[in-house]
Amino acid sequence: MFSQFALHERLLKAVAELKFVEPTPVQAAAIPLALQGRDLRVTAQTGSGKTAAFVLPMLNRLVDLKQKRVEIRALVLLPTRELAQQTLKEVERFSQFTFIKAGLITGGEDFKEQAAMLRKVPDVLIGTPGRLLEQLNAGNLHLEHVQVIVLDEADRMLDMGFAEDVERLCNECPNREQTMLFSATTGGAGLRDMIGKVLKTPEHLMLNSVSQLAEGTRQQIITADHNQHKEQIVQWLLQNETYDKAIIFTNTRVMADRIYGHLVAKDYKAFVLHGDKDQKDRKLAIERLKQGGAKILVATDVAARGLDVDGLDLVINFDMPRSGDEYVHRIGRTGRAGNEGLAVSLICHGDWNLMSSIERYLKQTFERRVIKEVKGTYTGPKKVKASGKAAGVKKKKTDKKGDKKVAAKRKPTAKPKPNAPLASADGLAPLKRRKPAPAAE
Structure with a gap:
């Protein structure tokens, strides 16, 4: 029960209003330590x-502040606009019975309007690193009174090249008392380096090992001959699988637009989401998907983080993601909150090694699936030929003494005939044989 946590009564009232009853494992593990003011590094799916x-x-720290709203007290950094917007909604829901105000700073929105919002000084500022730095450099953002920083999806921020931006923003908060870092994967050396720089003696909470991520999702691979064959498989899956909502991931914007065009031509209710779309189009795509106006979203990895849509139960990887962490975040869109999901990856010849490396990273073996209606010729790499007799190579016979027996059977080198001319040392001209000296008389 949430009532077991030492939360302010106004926050508990909001929790009850939102019908939150049992905390999830990550909430049960992290909230008590966070309330103590500990720095946290949390890995959870x-x-x-x-x-x-x-x-x-974070809100519990701010709810009883007696000061007037003259400084930003909490900063939340996230990798994408969509995730930042969803986090803002969560903050507003939980703070509905308090006087805490939150603001949002992301790319794709009017810079001057954001600057005006900052002059009103929200208690909690939520944003993406790039635009926050732009406002900081313009003199519109002041973070010296920030008490708590949250880095959500920290591994993704590193993947997107925000490491230096995040570090600088943290350094702009010299008086912070608590830093919390959350991620869905364990990350690599870059994440460990960030943890060492921004966290102070943190408490490490790993709620899921990599191999346990997305346990509620069936993971399958289907081999394909080429991209046109992949498109046929996608069409079959959308026609024959049972799903409420589906998302198709590609690695390029061009391919996303191509698949989207084919779906619309076949009267599917679909939207496309990638980096070339402006903020208005991105909002429209996600809202239509959430409200049921569209059943299918075609997207690049820009939508892999921060997309929280109920009923999203089918993920198709048209292109394999470029890393194990990206794969985890893609399939993490389905099988959420205990529900089951299906993730299907389409594998051509050039995808096999990447797929195998992701299997090793996750310590899992994906289910191999064949659809007879759209079966191709490629089924995976050919088996390596066996050595020795199986490969048609005859071995030389040897005994226990190795090569001695073979050497013994070799013919001796032919001796020169008595009357044959001898070669000179330099091999240029034959030497004349000397006549034997006459016998002594």
Whole structure:
């Protein structure tokens, strides 16, 4: 029960209003430590309730502030606009019975309007690193009074090249008392380096090992001959699988637009989401998907983080993601909150090694699936030929003494005939044989 946490009564009232009863494992583990003011480094799968795990302790720190709203007190950094917008909604829901105000700073919105919002000084500022730095450099953002920083989806921010931006923003908060870092994967050396720089003696909470991520999702691979064959498989899956909502991931914007065009031509209710779309189109796509106006979203990895849509139960990887962490975040869109999902990856010849490396990273073996109606010729790499007799190579006979027996059977080198001319040392001209000296008389 959430009532077991030492939360302010106004926050508990909001929790009850939102019908939150049992905390998820990540909430049960993180909230008590966060309320103590500890720095946290938390690894938990997407859809596990991470947002509430840091929002509630953060709001609890601010709810009884007696000062007037003259400084920003909390900063939340996220990798994408969509995730930032969803986090803002969560903060507003949990703070509905308090006087805490939150603001949003992301790319794709009017810069001057954001500057005007900053002059009103929200208690909690939520944003993406790039635009926050632009406002900081313009002199519109002041962070010296920030008490708590949250880095959500920190591994993704590193993947997107925000490491230096995040570090600088953290350095602009010299008086912070608490830093919490959340991610869905364990990350690599870059994440460990960031943890060492921005966290102080953190408490490490790993709620899921990599091999346990997305346990509620069936993971399958289907081999394909080429991209046109992949498109046929996609059409078959959309026609024959049972799903409420589906998302198709590609690695390029061009391919996303191509697939989207084919779907629209066949009267599917679909939207496309990638980096070339402006903020208005991105909002429209996600809202239509959430409200049921569209059943299918075609997207690049820009939508892999921060997309929280109920009923999203089918993920198709038209292109394999470029890393194991990206794969985890893609399939994390389905099988959320205990629900089951299906993730299907389409594998051509050039995808096999990448797929195998992701299997090793996750310590899992994906289910191999064949659809007879759209079966191709490619079924995976050919088996390596066996050595020795199986490969048609005859071995030389040897005994226990190795090569001695063979050497013994070799013919001796032919001796020169008695009357044959001898070669000179330099091999240029034959030497004349000397006549034997006459016998002594």
